[in-house]
Amino acid sequence: MVASRLPDAVQGPGPVDVVLNVNGATHVVRIEPRVSLLDCLRDHMNLTGAKKGCNQGACGACTVWVDKRRVVACLTLAIACEGRDITTIEGMAVDGSLHPMQKAFLSEDAFQCGYCTPGQIMSAVALLAEGHAGSDAEIGEWMSGNICRCAAYPNIRTAIRDVRDGVGGVRKDATR
Amino acid sequence: MRPVSYSRVSDVATAIATVAADPTSAYLAGGTTKIDMLRIYAEPSQRLVDINSLPIDHIEVQPDGAVRIGGLARMNDVALAPVVVDRFPVLSEALLLGASAQLRNMASMGGNMMQRVRCSYFRDAEARCNKREPGTGCGAIGGVNRGHAVLGTSPHCIATHPSDAAVALVALDAMIHVQNAAGHHAIAADDFFLLPGDTPEREHPLNHGDLITAIEVPPLAAARNSLYLKVRDRESYEFALASAACALTVEDGTVAEVRLALGGVATKPWRARAAEHLLRGAPATRETFARAAAAELAGAVPQPMNAFKVELAQRTIIRALETLTARGAVS
Numbered sequence: 001m002v003a004s005r006l007p008d009a010v011q012g013p014g015p016v017d018v019v020l021n022v023n024g025a026t027h028v029v030r031i032e033p034r035v036s037l038l039d040c041l042r043d044h045m046n047l048t049g050a051k052k053g054c055n056q057g058a059c060g061a062c063t064v065w066v067d068k069r070r071v072v073a074c075l076t077l078a079i080a081c082e083g084r085d086i087t088t089i090e091g092m093a094v095d096g097s098l099h100p101m102q103k104a105f106l107s108e109d110a111f112q113c114g115y116c117t118p119g120q121i122m123s124a125v126a127l128l129a130e131g132h133a134g135s136d137a138e139i140g141e142w143m144s145g146n147i148c149r150c151a152a153y154p155n156i157r158t159a160i161r162d163v164r165d166g167v168g169g170v171r172k173d174a175t176r
Numbered sequence: 177m178r179p180v181s182y183s184r185v186s187d188v189a190t191a192i193a194t195v196a197a198d199p200t201s202a203y204l205a206g207g208t209t210k211i212d213m214l215r216i217y218a219e220p221s222q223r224l225v226d227i228n229s230l231p232i233d234h235i236e237v238q239p240d241g242a243v244r245i246g247g248l249a250r251m252n253d254v255a256l257a258p259v260v261v262d263r264f265p266v267l268s269e270a271l272l273l274g275a276s277a278q279l280r281n282m283a284s285m286g287g288n289m290m291q292r293v294r295c296s297y298f299r300d301a302e303a304r305c306n307k308r309e310p311g312t313g314c315g316a317i318g319g320v321n322r323g324h325a326v327l328g329t330s331p332h333c334i335a336t337h338p339s340d341a342a343v344a345l346v347a348l349d350a351m352i353h354v355q356n357a358a359g360h361h362a363i364a365a366d367d368f369f370l371l372p373g374d375t376p377e378r379e380h381p382l383n384h385g386d387l388i389t390a391i392e393v394p395p396l397a398a399a400r401n402s403l404y405l406k407v408r409d410r411e412s413y414e415f416a417l418a419s420a421a422c423a424l425t426v427e428d429g430t431v432a433e434v435r436l437a438l439g440g441v442a443t444k445p446w447r448a449r450a451a452e453h454l455l456r457g458a459p460a461t462r463e464t465f466a467r468a469a470a471a472e473l474a475g476a477v478p479q480p481m482n483a484f485k486v487e488l489a490q491r492t493i494i495r496a497l498e499t500l501t502a503r504g505a506v507s
């Protein structure tokens with residue numbers, strides 16, 4: 001939960017202590033309030049899975065979950081996430097075993113350079129939980145916030161269908 | 177990114193008092209406009225007051241059948257609310273055809289009404305722009321203006337209003353509910369968005385510290401047969417080149433009720449009153465639709481790069497009306 005700070009206290013513009021819950025672990029970072037969740041993860045927590053493609057909400061490479069909802073971390077302030085649960089690609093594997101969606105991306109070759117992949121996977125798992133993977137058209141529309149410059153789209157859709165349909169016995173439950 | 181300071185508030189009165197007391201402060205909702213603006217230096221440093229904990233995110237049906245949408249309700253949640261899908265498909269579609277799934281999870285309805293224009297000169301802190309820096313001129317006039325407006329422009333600004341949801345809300349005669357220290361008032365959606373005129377920096381009739389608490393959509397039977405048609409450079413995750421929010425009732429081959437508003441082509445969400453006037457009581461035929469569309473675009477002032485929008489907007493209107501006529505005939 002949030003540190004013992006008065007809710008209305010003004011923080012910044014200089015560095016302040018921010019307490020964040022990321023993938024179930026508590027981190028304390030000293031950052032300026034202007035620091036985005038993306039920069040905080042990458043530069044202050046060494047969690048470099050989420051990628052910076054555009055830094056203006058236009059590509060989805062930085063997709064993470066805040067309270068289990070997929071968001072773009074580049075337009076989210078880290079300090080605004082105090083008291084919320086953040087999940088990143090680093091939190092998807094359990095006990096060293098990849099999430100079914102990660103496995104499906106590997107087996108279906110759903111990437112080339114891999115830069116968009118962490119964002120694609122965070123979006124794809126949320127997509128199934130939201131129930132927006134009914135058809136290829138629906139998958140396309142609800143995954144449009146994740147751009148892939150390598151255009152691995154057909155394979156990404158196949159990976160999502162695999163997990164949706166339980167191909168290879170993978171679990172369907174999503175955001176666990 | 178500009179430096180910012182930050183505080184959280186948990187009740188509406190404190191939020192309003194905090195922002196009203198400090199001219200450098202601003203509300204922070206989803207941040208999908210605000211953080212972008214601060215990062216690209218399009219807005220000055222601010223004290224951000226995080227309103228995400230305020231209890232104004234509900235979607236409620238009123239006794240008279242109106243739907244009241246909290247200012248902090250998120251685009252996706254509003255779009256998927258059964259009452260909105262059922263009674264106001266045009267609003268649900270306008271929301272779902274905007275931005276991306278991630279952005280719609282973050283973005284609030286209040287923030288959507290307050291989003292800034294996508295004009296590339298406005299977004300470039302080095303460029304001339306009357307909206308960002310009044311009196312410096314307009315980089316888009318005589319510049320790259322393919323995405324810009326053809327309706328409601330002035331010699332000072334031709335930026336297109338970017339919101340899709342606002343187009344649907346203007347068509348539906350929605351009311352924007354605003355609270356400040358003095359109390360509460362409501363503004364008709366059509367009056368909430370100002371034409372650029374001589375003051376393109378002034379986009380809304382709000383005073384500093386005014387908080388959008390809710391958006392109320394009045395009941396409208398015709399809205400059950402409604403749609404949002406968005407034409408753009410790519411199929412998804414793109415702003416409109418032209419769009420139409422439309423509701424239609426046809427009785428015995430005649431237009432009984434019609435609502436029409438345009439996006440992507442005007443400096444504000446554009447209620448197509450000239451077209452509506454011609455349509456009401458007229459035969460629901462392609463000829464009528466084409467005449468109404470032409471009348472609405474008669475006053476268009478195109479730029480060298482966006483002249484195609486005059487034709488595109490008319491085709492969009494006609495297609496929306498034809499689609500709804502066919503649908504209405506079936507149901």
Ligand SMILES: Cc1cc2nc3c(=O)[nH]c(=O)nc-3n(C[C@H](O)[C@H](O)[C@H](O)COP(=O)(O)OP(=O)(O)OC[C@H]3O[C@@H](n4cnc5c(N)ncnc54)[C@H](O)[C@@H]3O)c2cc1C
Pocket residue numbers: 056057058202203204205206207208209210211212247248273274275276279282283284285286287288289290291338339340341386387388389413414415416
């Ligand atoms: C890549 C991208 C693509 C997009 N595509 C589309 C699109 O296709 N269609 C579309 O319609 N939109 C689109 N948007 C815009 C998006 O919908 C808006 O950024 C969003 O709705 C703003 O809401 P927010 O809650 O994030 O606002 P914030 O960024 O938090 O705030 C925006 C402004 O509103 C003020 N504000 C916020 N809440 C209130 C309130 N309750 N009362 C008074 N003032 C308030 C803030 O102070 C700020 O000035 C896109 C945005 C991005 C980044």
Ligand code: SF4
Pocket residue numbers: 293295296297298304305306307308313314315316317332333334335376
């Ligand atoms: S069109 Fe408006 S926003 Fe764009 S440069 Fe001109 S004045 Fe600025």
Ligand code: FES
Pocket residue numbers: 051052053054055056057058059060061062063072073074075
């Ligand atoms: S880096 Fe966040 S959307 Fe591109």
Ligand code: FES
Pocket residue numbers: 110111112113114115116117147148149150151152
């Ligand atoms: S795999 Fe290269 S950008 Fe998607």
